[in-house]
Amino acid sequence: MRILVVEDEKVLCDTIVRSLSRLAYSVDFCYDGGSAMELLAVENYDLVVLDLNLPDADGMTVLKTLRKNDDHTKVLILSARCDVADKVDGLDGGADDYLTKPFHLEELAARIRNLTLRRYTQNDVVLTCGDLSFDTKARRAAVGEEILSLTRKETGILEYLMLHPGRPVSQEELMEHVWDNSVDRFSNSIRVHISALRKKLRQALGYDPIHNRIGEGYVMEDRK
């Protein structure tokens, strides 16, 4: 798995590279937009960790140049810009994920894992998160041996969240993937289902694996 890290802050770049190398990725790096574009033109990467404020050519330019003739390289934007508008621009411009600084290395690793493994997870029949397991074939959630009784909506939400661990999933995204078009898309109805699901999980597990990051979305995490 080859990863390119583009980050102008040299120490931070170095830190990310060292951390990712420890996870057995083969990592290249560069400090500006120009060399990033050169590297991307010559080499074949699976994923790019891309800063937006870069000397030479900014991150959006790099992203757009890459997306002109390459759709399969995953791009994770890692930026200090935290405006919703910036995120939307980045994701619309072809990025696969957006993480704002300051961040935890663990979260970065989780998101990279999530992006690069996404195509294999479909073959995985049973998803797990701590003691909680979800059988994607039988569409059943269980804690240890005990099977949880969940409604159809709750099952859909849980499955989607477990398919995307470590990354916040927004209400809109859940609505798009879990709800069908016929259902009332009034945003508050999703709240009720999530609250109910979280209560059931808390009762069964003794802790709540779903965390709500206000303004970002729901994250599935192993422990508190």
Added chain:
Amino acid sequence: MKKISLQWRITLMTAILLCVTCVVMNCLIIYSGKHYMDVIGSGISAYSSNDASRESGSGKSDEKVESSADADSSGESFNPENADLNHELTIIVDSAQESFGLTGWCITAFMTLLGGVLAYFVTGHALKPLRTFTSQIEMVQPNNLSDMKISEDVLPEFQSFSKSFNSMIRRLDEGFSAQRQFTGNAAHELRTPLALMQAQMELFAQEHPVLRPETRDFLKLLQEQTERMSQMTKTLLEMSELRSVPCEDEIELAPMIEEIYTDLAPVAEEKGVSLKCEGNARMIGSDTLIYRMLFNLTENAIRYNRPDGVVTISIFKDEKFIQIRVEDTGFGIPEQYRESIFQPFFRVDKSRSREHGGVGLGLSLVWEIAALHGGAVTVEKSSEAGTVVLVTLRR
């Protein structure tokens, strides 16, 4: 006079002017009308008296009639000598003069009224460009400054006004974008070093799984404080970017509070605090911001509560406003701090608050969010038995 609208003001002034003109004109017309009626009356009476007393000499009688008509303008134009002969004529002239005057006054009153009513509508029509202008100005909002421009193709009187208004909008827009630029830069400048520190410490912990206890404690302390600092930066940025958040979501409050209670259930359980919610309402606003506001208030109510206390949120609504009361059974807020708690970085009890964590921006964020939604937040009452925080929002 100051409170009267421009349309009414112009109407009133026109009506007064019309009234004065009409009255003066009427007086003059009545005066000259009566004068000429007298002349006609005297002419007729002179003719008939000549007829009756041709022998006594016409010249003398003529002179007398003329002089009496000249001297008496009020219409008492009868000559004692001609009284018998002209009595009937005098009465006719008299009553004609009277009804002439009356009709004149009636017409004056009617015309003044009609003129006033017409003036009202004509003024309304003439002031239409002003109303269009006003509605254009009303459409200018902080978030659409860059695309807004008042049409300069208006009445000559408004042209300089709309020009200066446009240049004001431009300057405001420049100011706002400079501020946004600054915030963006500040974000980058603050967050990058923080990200660096955080990443470095985490990497160090990963690379050195076995540490001496002092080093481990030291690292833990550093990590906690960096985390706190990044929270603070995040909240400060959130506050400075509040105004650019669109407030167009349809929100239902009861499910939202239900979810906040789910979020905070672990904290509440730890303290043994029970959570209750009464009422429901729908409103338009920013979902994320309203969530943040209610979350912060609930979190505070739990944090500063007694063990085994209660937090109750009750929602009331009327035609215009929604009132949300967050009630706790905590220790209360001293009288003198009830307003300052909404200021950034304010803490009632410095030493105690540190244990509770937080960055000291929670309530000022609440205050800003309430203000952004056309409302306000106050401490309604507070005693040793508990505190009630009241949020009023426009629907």
